[in-house]
Amino acid sequence: MDQTTRWMLILCDRREVFSFLFFLVTFCVLFYPSIGVTEKTLTFKSIKVNCSSDSFSKGDTTRASLEVLFSSLRSKALRSNSGKEATGSGPGTIYGCFLCQRDLSYDDCQTCIHMAATKLLQSCTSISRGAIWMDYCRLLYSDRNIQGVTDVDGFSSASLHGETNSMKPIEKVSKPTKADNYLRRLMDAPQPTAASDGGGGKKSSSGAMPIMISILAVVLVGTSLYCIYCWRWRKRNAIRRAEIENLRPLSSSDLPLMDLSTIQAATGNFSAENRLGEGGFGPVYRGVLCGGTEVAIKRLSARSRQGVVEFRNEVELIAKLQHRNLVRLLGFCAGKDEKLLIYEYLPNRSLDSYLFDPSKRCQLDWKKRHQIIAGIARGLLYLHEDSLLKVIHRDLKASNVLLDNKMNPKISDFGMAKIFEGEENEVNTGRVVGTFGYMAPEYAIQGIFSVKSDVFSFGVLLLEILSGERNGGSYIQQHGQTLVKHAWQLWTEERATEFMDPLLGDSYPKNEALRCFHVGLLCVQENPDDRPTMSSVVLMLRSDQMPLSPPSEPPSYARSKTPELQMSPIRFSTTTKTHSVNEVTITVVEPR
Structure with a gap:
């Protein structure tokens, strides 16, 4: 066996060698006729x-x-x-x-x-x-x-x-x-300059040598590129096989491991009729299990940047996070080519489908809005303080809050969540992800996040629920400032009632609404140390007897179209959709 063959076998396995030989034979068949034209005996007539x-x-x-x-x-x-x-x-x-x-x-x-x-x-x-x-x-x-x-x-x-x-x-x-x-x-045709009787060197076959050299060069370059491709393909598949092997211990966890055939039967083989929408890391499908249970199935896209390791952490994390205000994971499926998460199906979809749709917002009376605010606060309190793991969500917004059939809120989409270990209070990250408008200023500008970052996002979401308006570019165009800055202006001018959603009319208790408005401003203060913890927020929302400190001015940055903002390292994940689906994704767990 010559050196070239040994090198090929090192880089490629049997299937790759067979593919290469097929490629080489095809190449020779295609190019041999053109080679033969230059070498065949000429016919002199x-x-x-x-x-x-x-x-x-x-x-x-x-x-x-x-x-x-x-x-x-x-x-x-x-x-x-x-x-x-x-x-x-x-x-x-x-x-x-x-x-x-x-x-x-x-x-x-x-x-x-x-x-x-x-x-x-x-x-x-x-x-x-x-x-x-x-x-x-x-x-x-x-x-x-x-x-x-x-x-x-x-x-x-x-x-x-x-x-x-x-x-x-x-x-x-x-x-x-x-x-x-x-x-x-x-x-x-010009003739050679040598004398007719003189000797000259014998000419090589016309045009054959350059063509042969060109074809040889093409074969060598093609062979090299093909072997490099084989090597990279083997490397990727070796990593994928190792990751799949690492998923096997999950089958012994508390979550059921479902086979792919069951999921395909539940979703009609992932039919378009059962497709609920597209999430951050792949499509979401509605499915019905053999027992009649409706589920939402997140199918992680092959183009997703989330790998098998993150998928494993997601399963293990959500399996340990059990709370009535968090979306519940029912099972998972991990195969060679498929990674699926099976969640409970929530028929009312997400909060933004009601809150920012004028035709549906009227269904959110004050009682339901206060119930949603309190439920979100309890879910965040569980993530920050009451669970076995200290989890920072980092992307709390209206589209990531799902509503069950009784309009109870459930926080979802842990695709950007982080786990704090030990006594850590804040982390400085070089990769800022999330949704601009909900980000705390210290996170958006300096990359520093903590539990107070989630508190800021909660404050923005609370103000959106009260006003029925989205804190986005359309609000800036209409009012000349952000929703948060407008709320602060009305607070300083003692016109807080003007901030409330006109669809509520006079059917809400003024004192309770103003207290929620006050809590929202406390949560969006610029200094993270001035913001309350979620345990304090829950207590302030429950008890009218707890005194509230006066809020300070919120940050003045806005979602603008300036080049500086476009050049910032923030990965914008806002969407132009009016409605969202159960866009549950997987968690990137990065302990320090």
Whole structure:
């Protein structure tokens, strides 16, 4: 086994070697015909033979003399594409000359002259002058000195090395069109500069060597690229196989491991009719299990940046987070090509589908809005303080709050969540992710996040629930400032009631609504130390007896169209959709 074969087997497994051999055979089949064109034996056909009416004098040994002449001309053809020769002496001298196409090799030129001579001997026996046109050469002989003679039955043999360096028909002779074309090609071709009698090196086969070198280069480059592809493919698959093996211990966890066939049957093989929408890391489908339980199935996209390790952490994390205000994970499916999360199905979809739709917002009376605010606060309190893990959500917004059939809120989409270990209070990250408008200023600008970052997001969401407006670009265009800054302006001017959603009318308790408004402003203060914890927020929402400190001014940055904002490292994940689906995703767990 040569070195090249050993190298290929190192880089590729059997299937890859078979694929490469198939590629190589296909390449050879496609390109062999073009190679063969340059290497096959040329066919020399006669175009025209012209014999004069004069004959040699009786008794001359003309055939022997012609054979000697043609033999000399064939020898010259091995060194040059044109030449002349004479044989005999005195009145019995016979003159001859030949001309080959300039790109014809010396071997082919000799072959052409040989066939032309044979044809002339057959056609012009005992004739004193004759000429023949072949596909790639011409040959003539005469009993007169052909230097400067132009009356050899319509042929010119004027100096083969003159300006035209050719033999050409005189005007009085009519030639066939095909003959004219070939003769023109012969006459216009420049000849070698070496003397006709001089020796020159033997030419290589015309055009074959450059083509062979080009094809060899293409094969070598293609082989190298293919082997690199095989190597990378093997490496990716080795990593994927290792990650899939790492998922096997999950089958012993408290969450059920479902097989892919069950999921396909529940979703109608992921039919378009059961597709609820597109989440951050893949599509979401509605499914019905064999027992009649409705579920929401998150199918992680193959293009998702989330890997198997993060998928494993997501399953283990949500399996440990059990709270009535968090979306519940029912199971998972981990196969070679599929990673699926099975969640409880929430028919009312997300909060933003009601809150920002004027036709549905009227269904959110004050009692339901206060219930949603309190439920979200309890869910965040559980993540921050009451669970076994200290979890920062980092992307709390209206579209990530789902509503069950009783309009109870459930926090979802833990795709950007972080776990704090030990006594950590804040983390500085170089990769800022989330939704602008809900981000705390210290996180958006400096990359520092903590539990107070979630508190800020909760404050923005609380103000959105009270006003029924989204804190986005449309609000800035309408009011000239953000929702948060507008709320602060109305607070300082003691016009807080004007901030409330007009659809609520007068059907809400003013004191309770103003208290929620006050809590929202406390949560969106610029200094993280001034913001309350979620335990304090829950207590302030529950008890009217707990005193509230006056809020300070919120941050003044806004979602603008300035180049500075577009160049910031924030990964915007806002959506132009009015409605959202259960966009549950997986968690990136990055402990310090």
